[in-house]
Amino acid sequence: MTVFDQVLQEVDERCREQHIPMLGSEKAEFLAGLVRKVEPSLIIECGTAIGYSGLWMIGALKSVGKGRLITVEIDTGRAHEARENFRRANVQDLIDSRIGDAAEVLKTIRKPVDFLLLDNNYGNYFPCFQAIESQLTDGATVVADNVGIGAAGMADYLNHVRSHHESRTHWFETDLPWVKRDAMEVTIYRTSH
Numbered sequence: 001m002t003v004f005d006q007v008l009q010e011v012d013e014r015c016r017e018q019h020i021p022m023l024g025s026e027k028a029e030f031l032a033g034l035v036r037k038v039e040p041s042l043i044i045e046c047g048t049a050i051g052y053s054g055l056w057m058i059g060a061l062k063s064v065g066k067g068r069l070i071t072v073e074i075d076t077g078r079a080h081e082a083r084e085n086f087r088r089a090n091v092q093d094l095i096d097s098r099i100g101d102a103a104e105v106l107k108t109i110r111k112p113v114d115f116l117l118l119d120n121n122y123g124n125y126f127p128c129f130q131a132i133e134s135q136l137t138d139g140a141t142v143v144a145d146n147v148g149i150g151a152a153g154m155a156d157y158l159n160h161v162r163s164h165h166e167s168r169t170h171w172f173e174t175d176l177p178w179v180k181r182d183a184m185e186v187t188i189y190r191t192s193h
């Protein structure tokens, strides 16, 4: 097993033991497949937790040989733990880990974004989307997690992307201790809509 795989396994185990939210392998494999297909130059993630999804996306970026990740977490302790996990996995050079409210941090990013993952508090999905919208490239991929269990809390976001862009819901059976079935919304962002 590589050091990277070892760290990923340890992060998975720690999330399960401590009930720290994470995607779980079913959704993470799907997400990594999307990253490999899109080959983005810049991924923005809202909701780092301790770095599980970030590690999966960085693994995909490394396999295609390009791209970087900016990930934002409001909980300082989790962000520091994520940074330590990225360092142990030896991928810290590809990741810019920021601490703060994602909707505020995203307003300060002024670079083209071709991949966005929304996985923070549900009510912040639409504010985050709006904060980065001017930087989204035509055809950018926007993935929203917890669309099955959290639809009511993110209704403004879902109504918007479903009526203005090409948007599809993907369902997953998961083996997480806290949820067994959930969905992700994958949206292809169009600048003319």
Ligand SMILES: C[S@@+](CC[C@H](N)C(=O)[O-])C[C@H]1O[C@@H](n2cnc3c(N)ncnc32)[C@H](O)[C@@H]1O
Residues within 6 Å of the ligand: 021, 022, 023, 024, 046, 047, 048, 049, 050, 051, 052, 053, 054, 072, 073, 074, 075, 078, 100, 101, 102, 103, 119, 120, 121, 124
């Ligand atoms: C579902 S977890 C993220 C899981 C992570 N993406 C993974 O799969 O490993 C949601 C995270 O969003 C963070 N969060 C909540 N509100 C936030 C906000 N306004 N800005 C940034 N992060 C936030 C929480 O502290 C929590 O760690």
